[in-house]
Amino acid sequence: MIDLIIKDGIIVTVDDERRIFHGSVAVDKGKIIRLGDCSDLNAGKIIDASGSVVIPGLINCHTHLYQALIEGIGYDMHFEPWNWKFLFPIVSKMSPEHSFASARLASLEMVKSGTTTVCDHWYMHTSFANVRQVAKALDESGMRADIVYGLLDQTFAGERIDSEYMTMIHDRDDLVKDAAKFINEWHGKNRTIVSIGAGSTEDASEDLLVESKKLADSFSIQLNSHVAGWQDILAYCYRKYGVRDMEFMHSRGLTGSNSVFVHAVWLTPEEIKILARTGSNIVHCPVANAHLGYGVAPITAMLSEGINVGLGTDGAASYTYDMFDLMKSASMLQKQHNLSADFLTAEQTLELATIGGAKVLGLSDHVGSLEVGKKADLIVVDFNKPHLLPVNRVVPKLVYSARGSDVKTSVIDGLVIMEDYKVLTMNENKVIEESIEIANELVRGAGEETRRLLEAPWGSKRPYWRS
Numbered sequence: 001m002i003d004l005i006i007k008d009g010i011i012v013t014v015d016d017e018r019r020i021f022h023g024s025v026a027v028d029k030g031k032i033i034r035l036g037d038c039s040d041l042n043a044g045k046i047i048d049a050s051g052s053v054v055i056p057g058l059i060n061c062h063t064h065l066y067q068a069l070i071e072g073i074g075y076d077m078h079f080e081p082w083n084w085k086f087l088f089p090i091v092s093k094m095s096p097e098h099s100f101a102s103a104r105l106a107s108l109e110m111v112k113s114g115t116t117t118v119c120d121h122w123y124m125h126t127s128f129a130n131v132r133q134v135a136k137a138l139d140e141s142g143m144r145a146d147i148v149y150g151l152l153d154q155t156f157a158g159e160r161i162d163s164e165y166m167t168m169i170h171d172r173d174d175l176v177k178d179a180a181k182f183i184n185e186w187h188g189k190n191r192t193i194v195s196i197g198a199g200s201t202e203d204a205s206e207d208l209l210v211e212s213k214k215l216a217d218s219f220s221i222q223l224n225s226h227v228a229g230w231q232d233i234l235a236y237c238y239r240k241y242g243v244r245d246m247e248f249m250h251s252r253g254l255t256g257s258n259s260v261f262v263h264a265v266w267l268t269p270e271e272i273k274i275l276a277r278t279g280s281n282i283v284h285c286p287v288a289n290a291h292l293g294y295g296v297a298p299i300t301a302m303l304s305e306g307i308n309v310g311l312g313t314d315g316a317a318s319y320t321y322d323m324f325d326l327m328k329s330a331s332m333l334q335k336q337h338n339l340s341a342d343f344l345t346a347e348q349t350l351e352l353a354t355i356g357g358a359k360v361l362g363l364s365d366h367v368g369s370l371e372v373g374k375k376a377d378l379i380v381v382d383f384n385k386p387h388l389l390p391v392n393r394v395v396p397k398l399v400y401s402a403r404g405s406d407v408k409t410s411v412i413d414g415l416v417i418m419e420d421y422k423v424l425t426m427n428e429n430k431v432i433e434e435s436i437e438i439a440n441e442l443v444r445g446a447g448e449e450t451r452r453l454l455e456a457p458w459g460s461k462r463p464y465w466r467s
């Protein structure tokens with residue numbers, strides 16, 4: 001008797017041969033033990049996947065879960081006012097309770113929409129207890145998590161210092177000490193691993209950037225940082241260091257196969273070569289990049305160079321944790337930007353959200369594809385729907401037509417986390433009820449200027465916040 005069989009689905013393996021076939025997936029002790037005909041096996045639980053497509057669980061390679069409760073306040077904003085008018089006034093008072101609620105709400109949305117692994121970049125250390133509450137929330141949700149202990153020792157995303165809002169900035173030594181403590185507490189615990197990284201060249205000192213690499217190496221964990229996302233950061237780096245953002249990271253030894261760089265929009269062909277040569281990994285955030293007007297990352301060029309690329313929602317600027325949203329946007333954006341329908345095929349896009357993301361996070365030996373011996377992280381997408389139907393080629397339908405709300409069942413580490421649209425690890429109504437309360441509390445605490453954003457008029461001629 002084995003633990004689980006997902007029976008009679010269309011299996012999209014994303015394995016080395018990229019096999020797609022009708023069949024079943026057998027799971028025991030957290031791992032996939034057979035793919036194909038499983039009719040001779042008995043299982044404690046059988047899930048009927050007829051008319052559905054079974055794919056590897058989706059991997060969100062970059063987000064900031066602390067922003068999950070604050071959508072619907074700041075939007076249609078350049079990064080500068082987005083931070084100072086909206087983000088900082090609200091989140092600078094983030095408590096451990098807020099952090100837990102925020103991560104729990106996001107994990108509910110992620111589980112419901114088919115994400116099984118998330119990498120959260122957490123730098124909101126208004127209390128050092130916050131990041132531990134995030135780890136706890138993700139652990140309780142049943143998700144697989146990579147928590148980046150973010151490091152900020154100078155003003156975030158700009159040069160305005162001495163602000164009452166900069167409560168997430170700490171001294172280098174305090175950060176490094178607490179990061180090491182957190183790594184010891186959470187790295188390798190259940191389904192969670194820990195990475196480390198400065199926010200970006202704008203919000204970490206040179207000393208801290210170098211120190212973060214040393215710390216990552218000493219614990220054999222990944223380094224994870226924002227790079228070349230917004231154009232302004234190039235000006236900042238030229239002014240401060242005389243070189244471009246990515247060049248600076250490379251010159252200080254921060255590139256390499258254990259390094260993950262997020263955004264990577266403003267890169268020269270030379271910098272792309274550096275990434276390829278050093279085996280560095282990239283996270284592409286197409287929706288957040290588009291919303292904030294960052295630009296379109298040259299990911300087709302990166303893929304041609306053999307660079308590992310994954311997809312990330314980023315935080316509240318993307319207005320979604322739905323990786324199906326992200327897949328469609330990523331592909332459409334590359335086609336439109338390069339004026340060619342050939343760019344970023346449906347198959348390549350599904351790879352980014354599965355095996356590509358797993359490679360970026362250093363997890364591809366365990367997850368990212370459906371293969372015997374790998375961890376059983378998989379989702380069942382219900383194609384018995386008018387906008388899908390279980391006929392013809394399924395990959396373009398997964399990427400261009402499916403939505404997170406079509407995910408019917410989710411299995412993580414061999415455990416059924418959601419079955420027939422019901423999340424089993426959380427009380428959905430309770431999570432929503434408590435999240436509303438805490439979201440209101442955050443706005444109340446933010447002050448007059450931010451509250452006024454909620455009362456601004458309809459943005460008919462220009463964005464509402466400029467009224």
Ligand SMILES: [Zn+2]
Nearest residue numbers: 063064314315
């Ligand atoms: Zn980010």
